[in-house]
Amino acid sequence: MKIVFMGTPGFARGILEHLHEEKWEIAGVITAPDRASGRGLKVNQSEVKVYAQEQGLKILQPTNLKESSFIEELKSLGADLFVVVAFRMLPEVVWQMPPKGTINLHASLLPDYRGAAPINWALINGETKTGVTTFFIEKEIDTGKVIEQESLEIGPNETAGELHDRLMLLGKSLVNATLKKIESGEAVGIEQGKLLEGKKMNSAPKIFKPMCEVDWTKDAKEVHNHCRGLSPYPTAWTTIQEEGGGMKTVKLFRTEQTEMPVTDPKNVLIQKEGIYFPCGDCYLKVSELQPEGKKRLTTQSFYAGYGNKVWKLI
Numbered sequence: 001m002k003i004v005f006m007g008t009p010g011f012a013r014g015i016l017e018h019l020h021e022e023k024w025e026i027a028g029v030i031t032a033p034d035r036a037s038g039r040g041l042k043v044n045q046s047e048v049k050v051y052a053q054e055q056g057l058k059i060l061q062p063t064n065l066k067e068s069s070f071i072e073e074l075k076s077l078g079a080d081l082f083v084v085v086a087f088r089m090l091p092e093v094v095w096q097m098p099p100k101g102t103i104n105l106h107a108s109l110l111p112d113y114r115g116a117a118p119i120n121w122a123l124i125n126g127e128t129k130t131g132v133t134t135f136f137i138e139k140e141i142d143t144g145k146v147i148e149q150e151s152l153e154i155g156p157n158e159t160a161g162e163l164h165d166r167l168m169l170l171g172k173s174l175v176n177a178t179l180k181k182i183e184s185g186e187a188v189g190i191e192q193g194k195l196l197e198g199k200k201m202n203s204a205p206k207i208f209k210p211m212c213e214v215d216w217t218k219d220a221k222e223v224h225n226h227c228r229g230l231s232p233y234p235t236a237w238t239t240i241q242e243e244g245g246g247m248k249t250v251k252l253f254r255t256e257q258t259e260m261p262v263t264d265p266k267n268v269l270i271q272k273e274g275i276y277f278p279c280g281d282c283y284l285k286v287s288e289l290q291p292e293g294k295k296r297l298t299t300q301s302f303y304a305g306y307g308n309k310v311w312k313l314i
Protein backbone atom coordinates (compact mmCIF):
# COMPACT_ATOMS: atom_id res chain seq x y z
CA MET A 1 0.00 0.00 0.00
CA LYS A 2 1.58 3.27 -1.16
CA ILE A 3 1.16 6.24 1.16
CA VAL A 4 1.49 9.99 0.83
CA PHE A 5 2.10 11.66 4.22
CA MET A 6 1.02 15.24 4.93
CA GLY A 7 2.14 17.15 8.01
CA THR A 8 4.31 19.97 9.31
CA PRO A 9 5.22 20.20 13.06
CA GLY A 10 7.08 17.91 15.46
CA PHE A 11 3.92 15.97 16.32
CA ALA A 12 3.58 14.99 12.64
CA ARG A 13 7.29 14.20 12.34
CA GLY A 14 7.01 11.62 15.12
CA ILE A 15 4.24 9.80 13.24
CA LEU A 16 6.14 9.93 9.93
CA GLU A 17 9.27 8.52 11.59
CA HIS A 18 7.30 5.57 12.95
CA LEU A 19 5.61 4.79 9.63
CA HIS A 20 8.98 4.88 7.89
CA GLU A 21 10.52 2.62 10.52
CA GLU A 22 7.59 0.22 10.11
CA LYS A 23 8.52 -0.05 6.40
CA TRP A 24 5.34 1.43 4.94
CA GLU A 25 5.95 2.56 1.35
CA ILE A 26 5.94 6.37 1.48
CA ALA A 27 5.55 7.68 -2.05
CA GLY A 28 5.82 11.32 -1.02
CA VAL A 29 5.71 13.81 1.82
CA ILE A 30 3.68 17.03 1.64
CA THR A 31 4.63 19.77 4.08
CA ALA A 32 4.50 23.55 4.52
CA PRO A 33 6.74 25.82 2.43
CA ASP A 34 9.96 27.09 4.04
CA ARG A 35 9.50 30.39 5.87
CA ALA A 36 11.91 33.21 6.67
CA SER A 37 11.56 34.57 10.21
CA GLY A 38 13.48 36.39 12.93
CA ARG A 39 15.74 39.42 12.69
CA GLY A 40 18.07 37.73 10.24
CA LEU A 41 15.17 36.32 8.22
CA LYS A 42 16.62 32.84 8.65
CA VAL A 43 14.86 30.27 6.46
CA ASN A 44 13.12 27.68 8.64
CA GLN A 45 12.12 24.23 7.40
CA SER A 46 9.31 22.22 8.93
CA GLU A 47 10.17 19.32 11.25
CA VAL A 48 8.57 16.97 8.75
CA LYS A 49 10.72 18.27 5.90
CA VAL A 50 13.92 17.92 7.92
CA TYR A 51 13.18 14.24 8.59
CA ALA A 52 12.02 13.56 5.02
CA GLN A 53 15.27 15.03 3.66
CA GLU A 54 17.34 12.91 6.05
CA GLN A 55 15.59 9.78 4.77
CA GLY A 56 15.67 10.73 1.08
CA LEU A 57 11.88 10.86 0.75
CA LYS A 58 10.23 12.82 -2.06
CA ILE A 59 9.02 16.22 -0.76
CA LEU A 60 6.36 18.56 -2.10
CA GLN A 61 5.78 22.02 -0.57
CA PRO A 62 2.79 23.58 -2.32
CA THR A 63 1.62 27.09 -1.46
CA ASN A 64 -1.74 26.43 -3.11
CA LEU A 65 -3.27 22.99 -2.60
CA LYS A 66 -5.66 23.54 -5.52
CA GLU A 67 -3.01 24.47 -8.06
CA SER A 68 -3.22 22.22 -11.13
CA SER A 69 0.52 21.51 -11.26
CA PHE A 70 0.46 20.28 -7.64
CA ILE A 71 -2.66 18.17 -8.23
CA GLU A 72 -1.06 16.50 -11.25
CA GLU A 73 2.20 15.79 -9.40
CA LEU A 74 0.23 14.38 -6.48
CA LYS A 75 -1.69 12.08 -8.82
CA SER A 76 1.55 10.92 -10.40
CA LEU A 77 2.71 9.50 -7.06
CA GLY A 78 0.06 6.77 -7.41
CA ALA A 79 -0.71 6.58 -3.69
CA ASP A 80 -3.42 4.25 -2.36
CA LEU A 81 -3.93 6.33 0.81
CA PHE A 82 -3.13 9.79 2.18
CA VAL A 83 -2.20 10.13 5.87
CA VAL A 84 -2.68 13.62 7.35
CA VAL A 85 -1.27 14.75 10.71
CA ALA A 86 -1.30 18.42 11.84
CA PHE A 87 -1.62 19.90 8.36
CA ARG A 88 -3.82 22.38 6.52
CA MET A 89 -7.43 21.81 5.61
CA LEU A 90 -7.46 19.89 2.34
CA PRO A 91 -9.60 20.75 -0.68
CA GLU A 92 -12.01 18.05 -1.80
CA VAL A 93 -10.06 17.40 -4.99
CA VAL A 94 -7.12 16.29 -2.81
CA TRP A 95 -8.75 14.20 -0.06
CA GLN A 96 -10.97 12.36 -2.56
CA MET A 97 -8.01 11.40 -4.77
CA PRO A 98 -6.64 8.14 -3.29
CA PRO A 99 -8.72 4.96 -3.80
CA LYS A 100 -8.48 3.92 -0.13
CA GLY A 101 -9.32 7.42 1.13
CA THR A 102 -7.57 10.03 3.26
CA ILE A 103 -7.18 9.59 7.00
CA ASN A 104 -6.32 12.04 9.75
CA LEU A 105 -4.87 11.63 13.24
CA HIS A 106 -6.50 13.98 15.75
CA ALA A 107 -5.27 14.53 19.32
CA SER A 108 -8.61 14.05 21.08
CA LEU A 109 -11.38 11.51 21.47
CA LEU A 110 -13.59 12.70 18.64
CA PRO A 111 -16.19 14.06 18.34
CA ASP A 112 -14.99 15.91 21.46
CA TYR A 113 -12.52 18.76 20.92
CA ARG A 114 -12.77 19.21 17.18
CA GLY A 115 -10.51 22.06 16.07
CA ALA A 116 -6.97 23.37 15.96
CA ALA A 117 -5.91 23.10 19.62
CA PRO A 118 -7.39 19.96 21.24
CA ILE A 119 -4.48 19.32 23.61
CA ASN A 120 -4.53 22.87 25.00
CA TRP A 121 -8.30 23.00 25.49
CA ALA A 122 -8.52 19.59 27.17
CA LEU A 123 -6.15 20.86 29.87
CA ILE A 124 -7.66 24.34 30.12
CA ASN A 125 -11.04 22.71 30.72
CA GLY A 126 -9.61 20.43 33.41
CA GLU A 127 -10.23 17.13 31.63
CA THR A 128 -8.86 14.00 33.30
CA LYS A 129 -8.91 11.87 30.15
CA THR A 130 -8.14 12.41 26.47
CA GLY A 131 -6.70 10.39 23.62
CA VAL A 132 -6.12 10.11 19.89
CA THR A 133 -8.44 9.28 17.01
CA THR A 134 -7.95 8.21 13.42
CA PHE A 135 -10.77 8.97 11.00
CA PHE A 136 -11.58 9.29 7.32
CA ILE A 137 -11.49 12.91 6.15
CA GLU A 138 -14.75 14.31 4.83
CA LYS A 139 -15.91 17.76 3.74
CA GLU A 140 -16.54 19.23 7.22
CA ILE A 141 -13.40 19.44 9.35
CA ASP A 142 -12.87 16.70 11.98
CA THR A 143 -16.27 15.10 11.30
CA GLY A 144 -15.43 11.93 9.34
CA LYS A 145 -16.06 8.34 10.32
CA VAL A 146 -13.87 7.15 13.20
CA ILE A 147 -11.58 4.19 12.51
CA GLU A 148 -9.66 3.77 15.78
CA GLN A 149 -9.39 5.50 19.16
CA GLU A 150 -7.07 5.14 22.14
CA SER A 151 -7.38 6.99 25.44
CA LEU A 152 -5.07 7.95 28.31
CA GLU A 153 -5.37 9.61 31.71
CA ILE A 154 -4.17 13.19 32.19
CA GLY A 155 -1.99 13.99 35.21
CA PRO A 156 -3.16 16.79 37.56
CA ASN A 157 -0.06 18.93 36.88
CA GLU A 158 0.68 17.75 33.33
CA THR A 159 1.43 20.51 30.83
CA ALA A 160 0.37 20.75 27.19
CA GLY A 161 3.95 20.00 26.12
CA GLU A 162 4.11 16.84 28.22
CA LEU A 163 0.69 15.67 27.08
CA HIS A 164 1.65 16.41 23.46
CA ASP A 165 4.61 14.03 23.70
CA ARG A 166 2.56 11.23 25.26
CA LEU A 167 -0.20 11.60 22.68
CA MET A 168 2.37 11.48 19.89
CA LEU A 169 3.64 8.13 21.19
CA LEU A 170 0.08 6.85 21.41
CA GLY A 171 -0.64 8.21 17.94
CA LYS A 172 2.28 6.31 16.40
CA SER A 173 0.86 2.91 17.29
CA LEU A 174 -2.70 3.99 16.48
CA VAL A 175 -1.85 5.16 12.95
CA ASN A 176 0.14 1.99 12.33
CA ALA A 177 -2.80 -0.17 13.48
CA THR A 178 -5.17 1.90 11.35
CA LEU A 179 -3.06 1.37 8.22
CA LYS A 180 -3.05 -2.38 8.79
CA LYS A 181 -6.82 -2.32 9.16
CA ILE A 182 -7.25 -0.33 5.94
CA GLU A 183 -4.82 -2.56 4.05
CA SER A 184 -6.77 -5.67 5.07
CA GLY A 185 -10.09 -4.07 4.17
CA GLU A 186 -11.40 -4.15 7.77
CA ALA A 187 -11.65 -0.36 8.31
CA VAL A 188 -15.38 0.35 8.16
CA GLY A 189 -15.56 3.54 10.23
CA ILE A 190 -18.15 4.65 12.78
CA GLU A 191 -20.28 7.78 12.48
CA GLN A 192 -19.17 10.27 15.15
CA GLY A 193 -22.76 10.86 16.27
CA LYS A 194 -22.85 7.28 17.56
CA LEU A 195 -19.93 8.03 19.90
CA LEU A 196 -21.55 11.02 21.59
CA GLU A 197 -23.70 9.02 24.02
CA GLY A 198 -25.71 12.13 24.84
CA LYS A 199 -22.64 14.08 25.99
CA LYS A 200 -22.05 17.73 25.22
CA MET A 201 -19.20 18.31 22.76
CA ASN A 202 -16.34 20.69 23.56
CA SER A 203 -14.63 22.66 20.80
CA ALA A 204 -10.92 23.38 20.37
CA PRO A 205 -10.53 26.63 18.42
CA LYS A 206 -7.20 28.23 17.61
CA ILE A 207 -5.68 30.13 20.54
CA PHE A 208 -4.55 33.75 20.22
CA LYS A 209 -2.31 35.78 22.56
CA PRO A 210 -5.10 37.84 24.23
CA MET A 211 -6.76 34.55 25.25
CA CYS A 212 -3.60 33.57 27.14
CA GLU A 213 -3.78 36.40 29.68
CA VAL A 214 -4.45 35.13 33.21
CA ASP A 215 -7.66 36.19 34.99
CA TRP A 216 -6.63 36.27 38.65
CA THR A 217 -10.22 36.64 39.87
CA LYS A 218 -10.79 32.98 39.00
CA ASP A 219 -10.16 30.15 41.46
CA ALA A 220 -6.65 28.70 41.68
CA LYS A 221 -7.78 25.45 40.04
CA GLU A 222 -9.03 27.29 36.93
CA VAL A 223 -5.90 29.44 36.71
CA HIS A 224 -3.69 26.36 37.16
CA ASN A 225 -5.48 24.58 34.30
CA HIS A 226 -5.19 27.71 32.15
CA CYS A 227 -1.43 27.94 32.72
CA ARG A 228 -0.59 24.27 32.19
CA GLY A 229 -2.86 24.13 29.15
CA LEU A 230 -0.75 26.83 27.49
CA SER A 231 2.70 25.60 28.56
CA PRO A 232 5.16 25.77 26.92
CA TYR A 233 3.34 27.35 23.99
CA PRO A 234 1.69 29.79 23.42
CA THR A 235 2.19 30.43 27.19
CA ALA A 236 0.00 32.02 29.82
CA TRP A 237 1.01 35.57 30.73
CA THR A 238 0.19 38.36 33.14
CA THR A 239 1.26 41.94 33.78
CA ILE A 240 2.79 43.05 37.06
CA GLN A 241 3.82 46.39 38.53
CA GLU A 242 7.34 46.28 39.92
CA GLU A 243 8.02 48.58 42.87
CA GLY A 244 10.41 51.30 41.78
CA GLY A 245 9.97 50.27 38.15
CA GLY A 246 7.36 50.01 35.45
CA MET A 247 4.90 47.39 34.32
CA LYS A 248 6.28 44.09 33.08
CA THR A 249 4.89 41.05 31.34
CA VAL A 250 5.58 37.68 32.97
CA LYS A 251 5.09 34.31 31.27
CA LEU A 252 4.07 31.39 33.50
CA PHE A 253 5.22 27.86 32.59
CA ARG A 254 4.75 25.61 35.61
CA THR A 255 2.22 26.04 38.40
CA GLU A 256 0.75 24.17 41.36
CA GLN A 257 -2.46 24.64 43.31
CA THR A 258 -2.18 25.48 47.00
CA GLU A 259 -4.66 25.77 49.85
CA MET A 260 -3.08 28.98 51.15
CA PRO A 261 -5.85 31.55 51.60
CA VAL A 262 -5.20 34.90 49.94
CA THR A 263 -4.30 37.71 52.35
CA ASP A 264 -3.77 40.45 49.76
CA PRO A 265 -5.47 40.17 46.33
CA LYS A 266 -2.79 42.32 44.65
CA ASN A 267 0.49 41.38 46.34
CA VAL A 268 2.66 38.61 44.80
CA LEU A 269 4.65 36.65 47.39
CA ILE A 270 8.21 36.10 46.16
CA GLN A 271 9.74 33.31 48.24
CA LYS A 272 12.66 30.96 47.83
CA GLU A 273 10.55 27.83 47.28
CA GLY A 274 8.17 29.50 44.84
CA ILE A 275 6.35 32.63 43.75
CA TYR A 276 2.75 32.84 44.96
CA PHE A 277 0.16 34.67 42.88
CA PRO A 278 -3.19 35.50 44.51
CA CYS A 279 -6.23 33.96 42.81
CA GLY A 280 -9.91 34.29 43.65
CA ASP A 281 -9.68 31.80 46.50
CA CYS A 282 -6.09 30.65 47.17
CA TYR A 283 -2.56 31.38 46.09
CA LEU A 284 -1.16 29.69 42.99
CA LYS A 285 2.44 28.55 43.32
CA VAL A 286 4.60 29.25 40.25
CA SER A 287 7.82 27.27 39.92
CA GLU A 288 8.90 28.29 36.38
CA LEU A 289 8.45 31.71 34.81
CA GLN A 290 9.96 34.21 32.40
CA PRO A 291 9.94 37.91 33.30
CA GLU A 292 9.98 40.29 30.34
CA GLY A 293 13.50 40.67 28.94
CA LYS A 294 14.83 37.65 30.87
CA LYS A 295 15.29 33.98 30.07
CA ARG A 296 13.02 31.24 31.41
CA LEU A 297 13.87 30.60 35.07
CA THR A 298 12.99 28.29 37.92
CA THR A 299 11.70 30.32 40.83
CA GLN A 300 14.77 29.31 42.87
CA SER A 301 17.00 30.90 40.22
CA PHE A 302 14.72 33.90 40.05
CA TYR A 303 14.80 34.35 43.84
CA ALA A 304 18.60 34.14 43.91
CA GLY A 305 18.85 37.18 41.65
CA TYR A 306 15.60 39.04 42.25
CA GLY A 307 14.41 37.99 45.71
CA ASN A 308 14.20 41.61 46.84
CA LYS A 309 11.66 42.53 44.16
CA VAL A 310 8.13 43.60 45.07
CA TRP A 311 5.44 42.69 42.55
CA LYS A 312 1.83 43.80 42.42
CA LEU A 313 -0.84 42.53 40.05
CA ILE A 314 -2.28 45.16 37.77
